[in-house]
Amino acid sequence: MNRVKDYRKAAKLTQFELAQAVGVARQTINLVENDKYNPSLDLCIRLAQVLHTDLNQLFWEGQVHEK
Template identity: 45%
Template structure:
């Protein structure tokens, strides 16, 4: 699954650590999501969408 997490994070000038803290996850989790090695749980995907003011579908793209 592709995602736009890295691009959205960079538009807000956030580090992976800062985004992780805001979402209640580790920097490693943010990195794994950005790299496409880990698909977030539905609750985490929803938190990310709300944080960025987007829908889950706008951030995560099923190939």
Template identity: 55%
Template sequence: MKNLKLKLARVEKDLSQDELAKLVGVSRQTIGLIELGKYNPSLSLCIAICKALSRTLDDLFWEEES
């Protein structure tokens, strides 16, 4: 499942995938794969992304039940 919440938060901060990747110490491809739902990041990477985007784990990585 695509992580549109992550992409939206990144765009709202006016960050490219590359800029976010540099902030959290991973490759641009890793950020792209997380947004596409093709990579399951470690908890420490999730926390680093949340800090960089000023969001919580719930904001970015919790799937809402329908």
């Protein structure tokens, strides 16, 4: 489970508004939030930018890597 929905709600955006902000369809946001598929890196980066966070926060949750 990624954390897009959490960050979107924290930003008080609807799926539709987030979709517009990153330039994809509303359904695409819905599918990403529900892990129905595998977004492109480009979309991940735009999501992180619009949600004022970064790739690790959104998509690296629970991974055990430490530097």
